[in-house]
Amino acid sequence: MAPKHPPRAGRGGRDLEVNPIFTREPLTVPRYRLPAGEMEPSTAYQVVHDELMLDGNARLNLATFVSTWAEPEARVLMAECEAKNMIDKDEYPRTAELELRCVRMLARLWNADDPHHAVGCSTTGSSEAAMLGGLALKRRWRERRRAAGEPADRPNLVMGVNVQICWEKFANYFEVEPRYVPMEGDRYHLGAREAVELCDENTIGVVAVLGSTFDGSYEPVADIAAALDDLQARTGLDVPIHVDGASGAMIAPFLDPDLLWDFRLPRVASINTSGHKYGLVMPGVGWALWRDEEALPDDLVFHVNYLGGDMPTFALNFSRPGAQVVAQYYNFLRLGFDGYRRVQQTCRDVATRLATEIDGLYPFYKLTGGGDLPVFAFRVREDFDGFTVYDVSAALRESGWLVPAYSFPENRTDLDVLRVVVRNGFGHDLAELFMDDLRRTTLRLRSQKQPHRDPRQASGFAHGAEPKKVQARKV
Numbered sequence: 001m002a003p004k005h006p007p008r009a010g011r012g013g014r015d016l017e018v019n020p021i022f023t024r025e026p027l028t029v030p031r032y033r034l035p036a037g038e039m040e041p042s043t044a045y046q047v048v049h050d051e052l053m054l055d056g057n058a059r060l061n062l063a064t065f066v067s068t069w070a071e072p073e074a075r076v077l078m079a080e081c082e083a084k085n086m087i088d089k090d091e092y093p094r095t096a097e098l099e100l101r102c103v104r105m106l107a108r109l110w111n112a113d114d115p116h117h118a119v120g121c122s123t124t125g126s127s128e129a130a131m132l133g134g135l136a137l138k139r140r141w142r143e144r145r146r147a148a149g150e151p152a153d154r155p156n157l158v159m160g161v162n163v164q165i166c167w168e169k170f171a172n173y174f175e176v177e178p179r180y181v182p183m184e185g186d187r188y189h190l191g192a193r194e195a196v197e198l199c200d201e202n203t204i205g206v207v208a209v210l211g212s213t214f215d216g217s218y219e220p221v222a223d224i225a226a227a228l229d230d231l232q233a234r235t236g237l238d239v240p241i242h243v244d245g246a247s248g249a250m251i252a253p254f255l256d257p258d259l260l261w262d263f264r265l266p267r268v269a270s271i272n273t274s275g276h277k278y279g280l281v282m283p284g285v286g287w288a289l290w291r292d293e294e295a296l297p298d299d300l301v302f303h304v305n306y307l308g309g310d311m312p313t314f315a316l317n318f319s320r321p322g323a324q325v326v327a328q329y330y331n332f333l334r335l336g337f338d339g340y341r342r343v344q345q346t347c348r349d350v351a352t353r354l355a356t357e358i359d360g361l362y363p364f365y366k367l368t369g370g371g372d373l374p375v376f377a378f379r380v381r382e383d384f385d386g387f388t389v390y391d392v393s394a395a396l397r398e399s400g401w402l403v404p405a406y407s408f409p410e411n412r413t414d415l416d417v418l419r420v421v422v423r424n425g426f427g428h429d430l431a432e433l434f435m436d437d438l439r440r441t442t443l444r445l446r447s448q449k450q451p452h453r454d455p456r457q458a459s460g461f462a463h464g465a466e467p468k469k470v471q472a473r474k475v
Helices: 041-052 072-081 093-109 126-147 165-173 192-197 221-235 323-359 389-397 428-445
Strands: 016-018 027-029 119-123 156-160 177-181 203-209 241-244 268-274 286-290 302-306 309-313 364-366 375-380 405-407 416-421
Touching: 072 323, 093 119, 093 286, 093 323, 119 126, 119 323, 126 165, 126 203, 126 241, 126 268, 126 286, 156 165, 165 177, 192 221, 203 221, 221 241, 323 364, 323 375, 323 416, 323 428, 375 389, 389 405, 389 416, 389 428
Parallel strands: 156 177, 156 203, 203 241, 241 268
Antiparallel strands: 016 027, 119 286, 268 286, 302 309, 364 375, 375 416, 405 416
Protein backbone atom coordinates (compact mmCIF):
# COMPACT_ATOMS: atom_id res chain seq x y z
CA MET A 1 0.00 0.00 0.00
CA ALA A 2 1.41 3.36 -1.01
CA PRO A 3 2.25 5.69 1.91
CA LYS A 4 -0.06 8.61 2.46
CA HIS A 5 1.33 12.11 2.16
CA PRO A 6 -0.03 15.37 3.55
CA PRO A 7 -2.13 17.27 1.00
CA ARG A 8 -0.38 20.01 -0.95
CA ALA A 9 -1.30 23.61 -0.42
CA GLY A 10 -3.48 25.12 -3.13
CA ARG A 11 -2.83 28.35 -4.98
CA GLY A 12 -2.51 31.21 -2.55
CA GLY A 13 -2.27 28.83 0.43
CA ARG A 14 -0.17 29.70 3.47
CA ASP A 15 1.36 26.24 3.88
CA LEU A 16 5.00 25.86 2.98
CA GLU A 17 6.36 23.39 0.43
CA VAL A 18 9.90 22.40 1.32
CA ASN A 19 12.59 20.02 0.21
CA PRO A 20 15.22 20.67 2.89
CA ILE A 21 17.10 17.40 2.46
CA PHE A 22 17.81 17.15 -1.22
CA THR A 23 17.46 13.37 -1.49
CA ARG A 24 13.97 13.42 0.07
CA GLU A 25 10.66 13.98 -1.63
CA PRO A 26 9.00 17.38 -1.14
CA LEU A 27 6.57 17.73 1.76
CA THR A 28 4.16 20.37 2.98
CA VAL A 29 4.67 22.05 6.33
CA PRO A 30 1.70 23.95 7.83
CA ARG A 31 2.56 27.35 9.25
CA TYR A 32 -0.36 28.06 11.54
CA ARG A 33 -1.52 24.62 12.67
CA LEU A 34 0.16 21.53 14.08
CA PRO A 35 1.28 19.03 11.45
CA ALA A 36 -0.77 15.84 11.31
CA GLY A 37 2.25 13.70 12.14
CA GLU A 38 5.93 13.72 13.00
CA MET A 39 8.92 14.55 10.83
CA GLU A 40 12.60 13.79 11.04
CA PRO A 41 14.56 16.01 13.49
CA SER A 42 16.93 17.06 10.72
CA THR A 43 14.00 18.08 8.52
CA ALA A 44 12.37 20.15 11.26
CA TYR A 45 15.72 21.76 12.01
CA GLN A 46 16.34 22.66 8.38
CA VAL A 47 12.88 24.19 7.93
CA VAL A 48 13.34 26.44 10.98
CA HIS A 49 16.98 27.20 10.21
CA ASP A 50 16.23 28.28 6.66
CA GLU A 51 13.48 30.69 7.70
CA LEU A 52 15.66 32.24 10.41
CA MET A 53 18.28 33.08 7.79
CA LEU A 54 15.94 35.95 6.84
CA ASP A 55 16.48 37.61 10.23
CA GLY A 56 18.90 40.48 10.51
CA ASN A 57 22.49 39.82 11.57
CA ALA A 58 22.62 40.38 15.33
CA ARG A 59 26.24 41.56 15.25
CA LEU A 60 25.28 44.33 12.79
CA ASN A 61 22.31 45.42 14.90
CA LEU A 62 23.26 48.90 16.09
CA ALA A 63 19.77 49.45 17.49
CA THR A 64 19.77 47.01 20.39
CA PHE A 65 21.47 47.45 23.74
CA VAL A 66 21.39 43.69 24.29
CA SER A 67 24.61 41.67 24.11
CA THR A 68 25.03 39.85 20.80
CA TRP A 69 28.38 38.21 21.45
CA ALA A 70 29.75 35.91 24.14
CA GLU A 71 32.91 33.91 24.64
CA PRO A 72 32.67 30.21 23.70
CA GLU A 73 33.23 29.18 27.32
CA ALA A 74 30.26 31.27 28.43
CA ARG A 75 28.09 29.64 25.78
CA VAL A 76 29.18 26.19 26.96
CA LEU A 77 28.26 27.03 30.57
CA MET A 78 24.88 28.35 29.45
CA ALA A 79 24.21 25.16 27.51
CA GLU A 80 25.16 23.09 30.55
CA CYS A 81 22.75 25.04 32.75
CA GLU A 82 19.84 25.64 30.39
CA ALA A 83 17.78 22.89 32.04
CA LYS A 84 18.22 24.30 35.55
CA ASN A 85 15.22 26.22 36.86
CA MET A 86 16.48 29.30 38.68
CA ILE A 87 13.56 29.20 41.09
CA ASP A 88 14.46 25.72 42.37
CA LYS A 89 17.04 26.97 44.81
CA ASP A 90 16.62 23.90 46.99
CA GLU A 91 17.49 21.59 44.07
CA TYR A 92 20.20 23.77 42.54
CA PRO A 93 21.90 25.28 45.59
CA ARG A 94 25.17 26.10 43.80
CA THR A 95 23.33 28.08 41.11
CA ALA A 96 21.54 29.94 43.91
CA GLU A 97 24.89 30.61 45.56
CA LEU A 98 26.27 32.10 42.34
CA GLU A 99 23.23 34.41 42.17
CA LEU A 100 23.93 35.58 45.73
CA ARG A 101 27.59 36.20 44.92
CA CYS A 102 26.59 38.33 41.91
CA VAL A 103 24.26 40.40 44.11
CA ARG A 104 27.05 41.05 46.59
CA MET A 105 29.53 41.90 43.84
CA LEU A 106 27.09 44.43 42.40
CA ALA A 107 26.38 45.85 45.85
CA ARG A 108 30.09 46.47 46.32
CA LEU A 109 30.39 47.89 42.80
CA TRP A 110 27.55 50.32 43.58
CA ASN A 111 29.00 51.30 46.99
CA ALA A 112 26.37 49.82 49.30
CA ASP A 113 27.08 50.37 53.00
CA ASP A 114 27.10 46.63 53.76
CA PRO A 115 27.64 44.65 50.53
CA HIS A 116 27.83 41.30 52.36
CA HIS A 117 24.22 41.69 53.52
CA ALA A 118 22.92 43.34 50.37
CA VAL A 119 19.28 42.92 49.43
CA GLY A 120 18.75 42.01 45.79
CA CYS A 121 17.90 39.38 43.23
CA SER A 122 18.27 38.39 39.62
CA THR A 123 15.41 38.95 37.18
CA THR A 124 14.63 38.22 33.55
CA GLY A 125 15.88 41.69 32.61
CA SER A 126 16.00 45.31 33.68
CA SER A 127 12.29 45.82 32.94
CA GLU A 128 11.28 43.32 35.60
CA ALA A 129 13.92 44.74 37.93
CA ALA A 130 12.58 48.27 37.36
CA MET A 131 9.04 47.17 38.17
CA LEU A 132 10.26 45.62 41.42
CA GLY A 133 11.96 48.90 42.28
CA GLY A 134 8.76 50.81 41.50
CA LEU A 135 6.64 48.44 43.57
CA ALA A 136 8.92 48.89 46.56
CA LEU A 137 8.65 52.68 46.22
CA LYS A 138 4.85 52.47 46.08
CA ARG A 139 4.58 50.18 49.11
CA ARG A 140 6.94 52.31 51.21
CA TRP A 141 4.97 55.45 50.32
CA ARG A 142 1.67 53.75 51.11
CA GLU A 143 2.90 52.58 54.51
CA ARG A 144 4.10 56.09 55.41
CA ARG A 145 0.80 57.64 54.35
CA ARG A 146 -1.29 55.14 56.28
CA ALA A 147 0.87 55.49 59.39
CA ALA A 148 0.27 59.25 59.23
CA GLY A 149 -3.47 58.77 58.77
CA GLU A 150 -3.35 60.22 55.26
CA PRO A 151 -5.04 58.88 52.09
CA ALA A 152 -2.92 56.60 49.91
CA ASP A 153 -5.04 56.32 46.79
CA ARG A 154 -3.33 58.71 44.37
CA PRO A 155 0.35 57.72 44.00
CA ASN A 156 2.46 59.35 41.31
CA LEU A 157 5.95 58.77 39.94
CA VAL A 158 8.15 61.55 38.51
CA MET A 159 10.45 60.80 35.57
CA GLY A 160 11.72 62.20 32.31
CA VAL A 161 9.77 61.61 29.13
CA ASN A 162 12.83 59.74 27.90
CA VAL A 163 12.39 56.78 30.28
CA GLN A 164 12.20 53.30 28.82
CA ILE A 165 8.73 51.95 28.01
CA CYS A 166 8.81 49.61 31.03
CA TRP A 167 8.10 52.61 33.30
CA GLU A 168 4.99 53.47 31.33
CA LYS A 169 3.95 49.84 31.75
CA PHE A 170 4.67 49.97 35.49
CA ALA A 171 2.46 53.04 35.90
CA ASN A 172 -0.32 51.38 33.93
CA TYR A 173 -0.15 47.93 35.52
CA PHE A 174 0.22 49.11 39.11
CA GLU A 175 -2.04 52.18 38.97
CA VAL A 176 0.47 54.94 39.50
CA GLU A 177 0.13 58.33 37.83
CA PRO A 178 3.17 58.91 35.59
CA ARG A 179 4.43 62.49 35.72
CA TYR A 180 6.71 63.01 32.75
CA VAL A 181 9.10 65.93 32.53
CA PRO A 182 9.27 66.96 28.85
CA MET A 183 12.44 67.77 26.97
CA GLU A 184 13.25 71.44 26.54
CA GLY A 185 15.88 73.01 24.28
CA ASP A 186 19.16 71.14 24.59
CA ARG A 187 18.01 69.24 27.71
CA TYR A 188 17.15 65.80 26.40
CA HIS A 189 16.54 64.12 29.75
CA LEU A 190 15.31 64.78 33.29
CA GLY A 191 16.52 67.94 35.03
CA ALA A 192 16.76 68.40 38.79
CA ARG A 193 14.63 71.54 39.01
CA GLU A 194 11.99 70.15 36.67
CA ALA A 195 11.75 66.92 38.68
CA VAL A 196 11.22 68.69 41.99
CA GLU A 197 8.51 70.92 40.52
CA LEU A 198 6.37 67.85 39.87
CA CYS A 199 6.79 66.29 43.33
CA ASP A 200 4.09 66.47 46.00
CA GLU A 201 2.88 64.48 48.99
CA ASN A 202 1.69 61.68 46.68
CA THR A 203 5.02 61.20 44.89
CA ILE A 204 6.35 57.70 45.57
CA GLY A 205 9.73 58.51 44.05
CA VAL A 206 11.76 59.96 41.20
CA VAL A 207 13.26 57.74 38.50
CA ALA A 208 16.70 58.90 37.35
CA VAL A 209 18.09 57.17 34.27
CA LEU A 210 21.79 56.48 34.08
CA GLY A 211 21.99 56.37 30.31
CA SER A 212 19.02 57.57 28.28
CA THR A 213 18.02 55.32 25.41
CA PHE A 214 17.31 58.39 23.27
CA ASP A 215 20.85 59.74 23.16
CA GLY A 216 23.05 57.82 25.63
CA SER A 217 23.40 60.68 28.13
CA TYR A 218 23.47 60.26 31.92
CA GLU A 219 20.82 62.03 33.96
CA PRO A 220 22.23 64.19 36.81
CA VAL A 221 21.44 61.87 39.72
CA ALA A 222 23.47 63.81 42.27
CA ASP A 223 21.83 67.11 41.28
CA ILE A 224 18.38 65.51 41.51
CA ALA A 225 19.25 64.14 44.96
CA ALA A 226 20.45 67.56 46.12
CA ALA A 227 17.27 69.20 44.84
CA LEU A 228 15.17 66.61 46.69
CA ASP A 229 17.22 67.21 49.85
CA ASP A 230 16.35 70.89 49.54
CA LEU A 231 12.69 70.03 48.97
CA GLN A 232 12.63 67.99 52.18
CA ALA A 233 14.30 70.78 54.12
CA ARG A 234 11.67 73.26 52.87
CA THR A 235 8.53 71.13 52.96
CA GLY A 236 9.22 67.92 54.87
CA LEU A 237 8.54 65.80 51.77
CA ASP A 238 10.91 62.82 51.70
CA VAL A 239 11.05 61.56 48.11
CA PRO A 240 13.43 58.66 47.32
CA ILE A 241 15.22 57.99 44.04
CA HIS A 242 15.28 54.82 42.00
CA VAL A 243 18.18 54.73 39.54
CA ASP A 244 17.37 52.98 36.29
CA GLY A 245 20.87 51.87 35.46
CA ALA A 246 19.83 49.40 32.77
CA SER A 247 23.00 50.27 30.86
CA GLY A 248 24.92 52.91 32.80
CA ALA A 249 25.15 50.99 36.06
CA MET A 250 27.56 48.65 34.28
CA ILE A 251 29.48 51.50 32.64
CA ALA A 252 29.91 54.26 35.23
CA PRO A 253 31.60 52.16 37.98
CA PHE A 254 34.40 51.26 35.57
CA LEU A 255 34.79 54.43 33.50
CA ASP A 256 33.40 57.20 35.72
CA PRO A 257 34.34 56.20 39.28
CA ASP A 258 34.05 59.75 40.65
CA LEU A 259 30.53 60.23 39.35
CA LEU A 260 28.03 60.25 42.24
CA TRP A 261 24.93 58.31 41.21
CA ASP A 262 24.77 55.15 43.37
CA PHE A 263 24.28 54.19 47.04
CA ARG A 264 26.81 56.83 48.07
CA LEU A 265 23.84 59.18 47.73
CA PRO A 266 21.59 58.51 50.77
CA ARG A 267 18.49 59.36 48.74
CA VAL A 268 19.07 56.48 46.29
CA ALA A 269 16.84 53.67 47.54
CA SER A 270 17.26 51.13 44.74
CA ILE A 271 19.08 50.44 41.47
CA ASN A 272 18.40 48.13 38.56
CA THR A 273 20.58 47.02 35.68
CA SER A 274 20.58 44.64 32.73
CA GLY A 275 23.06 41.82 32.92
CA HIS A 276 22.33 41.20 29.25
CA LYS A 277 23.30 44.71 28.18
CA TYR A 278 26.64 46.07 29.37
CA GLY A 279 26.81 43.25 31.91
CA LEU A 280 27.92 41.34 28.77
CA VAL A 281 25.58 38.33 29.16
CA MET A 282 23.42 36.93 26.37
CA PRO A 283 19.70 37.66 27.07
CA GLY A 284 18.00 37.58 29.41
CA VAL A 285 19.05 38.53 32.95
CA GLY A 286 18.65 41.66 35.05
CA TRP A 287 19.41 42.69 38.60
CA ALA A 288 17.54 44.67 41.26
CA LEU A 289 19.26 45.89 44.44
CA TRP A 290 18.01 47.89 47.41
CA ARG A 291 19.95 50.05 49.82
CA ASP A 292 18.94 47.89 52.80
CA GLU A 293 16.11 45.70 54.07
CA GLU A 294 14.08 48.76 55.04
CA ALA A 295 13.98 49.86 51.39
CA LEU A 296 12.32 46.57 50.38
CA PRO A 297 8.99 46.18 52.23
CA ASP A 298 8.62 42.75 53.77
CA ASP A 299 5.17 42.27 52.25
CA LEU A 300 6.80 42.05 48.81
CA VAL A 301 8.80 39.00 49.92
CA PHE A 302 7.05 35.64 49.60
CA HIS A 303 8.13 32.50 51.42
CA VAL A 304 7.26 29.62 49.14
CA ASN A 305 7.24 25.94 50.03
CA TYR A 306 8.46 24.68 46.70
CA LEU A 307 9.68 21.13 46.05
CA GLY A 308 10.39 20.54 49.70
CA GLY A 309 12.13 23.77 50.71
CA ASP A 310 11.20 27.17 52.15
CA MET A 311 12.33 29.78 49.67
CA PRO A 312 11.99 33.57 49.97
CA THR A 313 11.35 35.20 46.60
CA PHE A 314 10.50 38.73 45.48
CA ALA A 315 10.77 38.50 41.71
CA LEU A 316 7.73 38.83 39.43
CA ASN A 317 8.60 35.76 37.38
CA PHE A 318 8.85 32.28 38.79
CA SER A 319 10.34 29.56 36.57
CA ARG A 320 13.22 30.72 34.38
CA PRO A 321 16.58 29.28 33.32
CA GLY A 322 19.63 29.60 35.52
CA ALA A 323 21.96 29.74 32.51
CA GLN A 324 22.15 33.53 32.32
CA VAL A 325 22.88 33.93 36.03
CA VAL A 326 25.72 31.42 35.69
CA ALA A 327 27.01 33.33 32.66
CA GLN A 328 26.93 36.57 34.66
CA TYR A 329 29.04 35.01 37.38
CA TYR A 330 31.39 33.63 34.71
CA ASN A 331 31.88 37.12 33.28
CA PHE A 332 32.51 38.63 36.70
CA LEU A 333 35.06 35.90 37.43
CA ARG A 334 36.62 35.92 33.98
CA LEU A 335 36.99 39.68 33.46
CA GLY A 336 37.23 41.15 36.94
CA PHE A 337 37.18 44.91 37.42
CA ASP A 338 40.01 45.64 35.00
CA GLY A 339 38.56 43.41 32.29
CA TYR A 340 35.20 45.15 32.45
CA ARG A 341 36.94 48.50 32.44
CA ARG A 342 38.87 47.63 29.26
CA VAL A 343 35.78 46.28 27.47
CA GLN A 344 33.67 49.33 28.33
CA GLN A 345 36.50 51.75 27.52
CA THR A 346 36.91 50.15 24.09
CA CYS A 347 33.17 50.54 23.47
CA ARG A 348 33.33 54.21 24.48
CA ASP A 349 36.41 54.79 22.31
CA VAL A 350 34.65 53.30 19.29
CA ALA A 351 31.50 55.34 19.98
CA THR A 352 33.30 58.67 20.39
CA ARG A 353 35.41 58.01 17.29
CA LEU A 354 32.34 57.16 15.19
CA ALA A 355 30.42 60.17 16.48
CA THR A 356 33.30 62.48 15.56
CA GLU A 357 33.70 61.01 12.08
CA ILE A 358 29.96 61.21 11.37
CA ASP A 359 29.91 64.80 12.62
CA GLY A 360 32.44 65.60 9.90
CA LEU A 361 30.43 63.87 7.15
CA TYR A 362 28.06 66.28 5.38
CA PRO A 363 25.11 66.67 5.91
CA PHE A 364 25.16 65.07 9.39
CA TYR A 365 25.92 66.45 12.81
CA LYS A 366 26.05 64.68 16.13
CA LEU A 367 23.56 65.39 18.85
CA THR A 368 25.60 63.53 21.48
CA GLY A 369 29.11 62.16 21.34
CA GLY A 370 29.13 58.77 23.11
CA GLY A 371 30.98 60.09 26.15
CA ASP A 372 28.52 58.68 28.72
CA LEU A 373 27.05 55.44 27.44
CA PRO A 374 28.89 54.29 24.30
CA VAL A 375 25.76 55.43 22.47
CA PHE A 376 25.20 58.51 20.37
CA ALA A 377 22.52 60.16 18.24
CA PHE A 378 23.02 62.17 15.07
CA ARG A 379 20.74 63.95 12.62
CA VAL A 380 20.60 65.53 9.20
CA ARG A 381 21.41 69.25 9.20
CA GLU A 382 18.40 71.55 9.22
CA ASP A 383 19.46 73.36 6.03
CA PHE A 384 19.57 70.10 4.03
CA ASP A 385 16.38 68.66 2.54
CA GLY A 386 17.61 66.02 0.08
CA PHE A 387 16.92 63.05 2.34
CA THR A 388 15.80 62.20 5.88
CA VAL A 389 17.18 60.02 8.64
CA TYR A 390 14.50 57.52 7.65
CA ASP A 391 15.98 57.31 4.16
CA VAL A 392 19.40 56.68 5.71
CA SER A 393 18.08 53.94 8.03
CA ALA A 394 16.37 52.13 5.16
CA ALA A 395 19.43 52.43 2.88
CA LEU A 396 21.81 51.07 5.54
CA ARG A 397 19.62 47.98 5.84
CA GLU A 398 20.61 47.09 2.30
CA SER A 399 24.12 46.47 3.64
CA GLY A 400 22.85 44.62 6.72
CA TRP A 401 23.18 47.48 9.23
CA LEU A 402 20.23 47.98 11.55
CA VAL A 403 20.24 51.62 12.67
CA PRO A 404 17.01 53.02 14.13
CA ALA A 405 15.58 56.37 13.08
CA TYR A 406 12.97 58.04 15.27
CA SER A 407 11.54 61.33 16.48
CA PHE A 408 12.20 62.75 19.93
CA PRO A 409 9.22 63.17 22.29
CA GLU A 410 7.52 66.33 23.53
CA ASN A 411 8.65 69.07 23.41
CA ARG A 412 11.35 68.23 20.82
CA THR A 413 9.33 66.37 18.21
CA ASP A 414 11.19 68.49 15.65
CA LEU A 415 14.24 66.27 16.19
CA ASP A 416 14.50 63.23 13.91
CA VAL A 417 17.65 61.26 14.66
CA LEU A 418 19.61 58.09 14.03
CA ARG A 419 21.13 56.28 17.01
CA VAL A 420 24.13 53.98 17.21
CA VAL A 421 24.70 51.62 20.15
CA VAL A 422 28.26 50.31 20.45
CA ARG A 423 28.50 47.01 22.30
CA ASN A 424 31.17 44.44 23.03
CA GLY A 425 31.98 42.78 19.71
CA PHE A 426 31.54 45.96 17.65
CA GLY A 427 35.16 47.03 17.45
CA HIS A 428 37.17 49.51 15.40
CA ASP A 429 37.25 47.11 12.43
CA LEU A 430 33.46 46.90 12.14
CA ALA A 431 33.25 50.64 12.82
CA GLU A 432 35.42 51.28 9.74
CA LEU A 433 33.17 49.04 7.62
CA PHE A 434 30.12 50.88 8.92
CA MET A 435 31.62 54.26 8.04
CA ASP A 436 32.48 53.00 4.53
CA ASP A 437 28.86 51.96 4.00
CA LEU A 438 27.52 55.19 5.51
CA ARG A 439 29.70 57.27 3.14
CA ARG A 440 28.52 55.26 0.12
CA THR A 441 24.92 55.50 1.28
CA THR A 442 25.19 59.24 1.83
CA LEU A 443 26.73 59.81 -1.59
CA ARG A 444 23.92 57.87 -3.27
CA LEU A 445 21.15 59.52 -1.27
CA ARG A 446 22.47 62.99 -2.09
CA SER A 447 21.52 62.35 -5.70
CA GLN A 448 17.85 62.27 -4.64
CA LYS A 449 15.81 65.34 -5.48
CA GLN A 450 13.65 64.96 -2.40
CA PRO A 451 13.20 62.68 0.63
CA HIS A 452 11.45 59.36 0.07
CA ARG A 453 10.67 58.45 3.71
CA ASP A 454 9.33 60.16 6.79
CA PRO A 455 8.29 58.91 10.27
CA ARG A 456 5.25 57.16 8.77
CA GLN A 457 7.55 54.86 6.80
CA ALA A 458 9.91 54.24 9.72
CA SER A 459 10.59 50.59 10.52
CA GLY A 460 9.38 51.02 14.09
CA PHE A 461 12.37 49.61 15.94
CA ALA A 462 13.59 52.25 18.40
CA HIS A 463 14.60 49.97 21.30
CA GLY A 464 13.52 52.11 24.22
CA ALA A 465 13.16 55.45 22.43
CA GLU A 466 9.40 55.23 21.93
CA PRO A 467 7.53 58.55 22.27
CA LYS A 468 5.21 59.14 25.23
CA LYS A 469 2.42 61.61 25.76
CA VAL A 470 3.27 64.17 28.43
CA GLN A 471 0.33 64.58 30.77
CA ALA A 472 2.24 65.85 33.78
CA ARG A 473 1.26 69.13 35.37
CA LYS A 474 3.14 71.57 37.55
CA VAL A 475 2.07 71.43 41.20
